[in-house]
Amino acid sequence: MKLEEFTSKKVGIVLSGGGIKGMAHIGVLEALSERGILPQIVSGASAGALIGALYAKDIAPEEMLRFFKNTPLFRYNFFTLYKPGLIDTERYRGFFEDYFPEDNFSELHRQLFVVATNLEKGESVIFEEGPLIKALLASAALPPVFSPVEIDNLHYTDGGVMNNFPVEPLVGKCDLIIGSYVTAMREVDRSGFSSSLQLTNRANLLLMHANCLPKLDIPDLLFIPEHLDRIGILDKKGIEQAYIMGYDHASRLLDKELVV
16 A cells, blocks of 8 residues: 555544553554645544543544553542442543643544443444543443443443444544554463463453454554553553553554555
8 A cells, every 4th residue: 555545535534442451542543644744634432532632632642651651540539339340440631631622622632432331222322522521531441350431321331342443433534544452361371260260261351352353454554553462451561661562563564554
């Protein structure tokens, strides 16, 4: 494919969920930017929604990394006894207000679609207008760790539960679609599901991957960084490593696939 196509046409990008593995998206976006590829429309789930919002706000990659490094995952006063989930997701609002003081989709510099899962109706919902921070918190509220987020008297949880690769909002709105998929899927031996927790995690990963698999052929250019399975979904020590994996993978693929 020609680089000119991605720099002269309307480009959209979809960013999957993946917890700390999602930091690979930042590396992908940086590699794209270095080649003059600047997607105008972004769609994301969970960590992909958070990074997509920062990108839509024109936050630089190094500042994105700083945001995730400085935002605590676990604080004793964040734990809750009064909501389902271990941690009250709403307690993270203050960290987002520093980056999104206007708290509205309309204040972003790029069009953004954020997917979350409606628990009452059992359906995937796309947010694209109105208050931004609650939509982001909802999209990243990974069960059972983080409590659901209430929006208009309905409760929402992690967007990746039902749509971890929300490419649908981009179809028909872009000339070209780029995908970044960081749900690390690999073959494991029996030791990969030897405990109840490992079994649950493996089953959830398989379900999520199966839902995404038919859609991975939609993007015109798809990034699936290798070796992200080495990083735990909530392991903040892996932030820098995931970012580097994403950047290196995207750089190699772009240099190989795109003709100047």
